[in-house]
Amino acid sequence: MNPVVTNLIELLKLERVSDTQFIGRSQDLGFPKLFGGHVIGQGVSAATQTVAGRFPHSLHCYFLRPGDAAEPIQYDVEIVRDGGSFSLRRVVASQFGKSILVMMVSFHLTESGLDHQEAMPNVPGPEAFKSELSLYRAHADEIPQKVRELFTADRPIEYRIVENQNPFRPRPGIAKRHMWIRSVAPLPDDELIHQSMLAYTTDYGFVETALMPHGLSIGNPYLNIASLDHAIWFHRPFRLDEWLLFVADSPSACSARGFARGQIFNQKGELVASIAQEGLIRYSGK
Template sequence: MNQVLANLVHLLTLERQSELEFIGHSQDLGFPQVFGGQVVGQALSAVQQTVTDRTPHSLHCYFVRPGDAKHPIRYSVENVRDGGSFSVRRVIASQFDQTLLVMTASFQSFEEGLEHQDAMPNVPGPESFEAELALYRAHAEEIPERVRDLLTAERPIEYRIVENQNPFRPRPSIPKRHMWIRAVDTLPDNEAIHRSMLAYTTDYGFLETALHPHGVSIGHPSVRVASLDHAIWFHRPFRLDEWLLYVADSPSASGGRGFVRGQIFNRQGQLVASTSQEGLVRVQGRETK
């Protein structure tokens, strides 16, 4: 397996301290705080290890405090209920006895039922687009020197954005994004790993969709963006080492907050997961449009 991808799989595996206690280490991505997707992915990894014969169908998170990437994170799981078909778990992620994130996750035994879904958007396949990493490398001189090496380094997940543009000189556009995502190498045949990896990935570039109409990006020094909550619904099995289309839109921004919704399709057009998030969106020194 590609070493960068193997490092991420290891990051999301966690060290089990007891039946309901886990420790996760952090990675420094060049931001002042831990990447929110890391905490979501690790929290899901923790709760998945406390439920047998059932798979998660939804999770809801609140980000309470930013985490410190230089220190490990403790994940404490509470068994809320094991019913006839569903199980519910609650997990608190903390550092220095302070809560970083609270997640509630629901699990269900497999069963047949009615099926319908939205149609997959008709966009060109991933072969039509360059990796986002290539764009960052092409504009490396515009990246602050302190984070240049981190932002142009090899990544475990490849992102190919349909509406790609220079992230350092963005133009106003509609609040919608289509992004092809895939792990850079083959992952183990373990559905729990694929779900934790997808949870990690869904936070990347998601809230940025709310900035599109205003011609600013998270790379701008006047922009402050932080996730407040995050939710994921798993609809169907999937593999993250095969291309998935992540469709995001932002129907509203107000009160210093932006709201985004997402749908994730496989290449066969199946809707495999849905997401939503609200986050802090502040632009200092200018009015948002």
């Protein structure tokens, strides 16, 4: 298996300390702060390991403090309720004795019921686009030296953005983007791995959709951006090692906060997940 994919799978497994306590290792991606998707993905993994025979259908979390990328993370899971059809878990991630994230995860027994969904947007398939990584490598001379290696390194998830343009000189446009995503190598037949990896993935490039009307790049030195909260609803089974279309839009940005919402479809056109996020967006430039 591809080593960067293997590393991500191992990152999300966690060390079990007790029935409801886990330790996750950190991953230094070149930034002083932990990547938010890292903590979300590990939190889903921790919660799921305390539930039998049920799968996550929704999660809601708040980022409380920046995480330290050089230190392990403790996950404490509270068994809030195990009902006839649903189970609820509260997860607190902490470092140095202080909470960095609080998450609620709801689990549901698989059952049949009414079925409808919004139609998948009609966009060209992934084969029509270059990977985001290839764009970064093509424009490597525009990346600051101190983060150039980070932006051009191999990744476990491939992104192919329909609205491709120079990521360092974006043009103002509508607050909507379409991204084809998948792991760069096959994954095991373990639903937890696919769900926790998707949770990890959805924090990447999502709230940046709120920057698109303003023609701002994530690398703008006058920009301070950070995730505030994140929610995911898992609708239908999926595989992250097969292409998924991540459709994101941002209906509002105000008061130094940007809001984004998203839908994820498989190539059959099935809506497999929905996402929402609000992020801090402080811009001090002219």
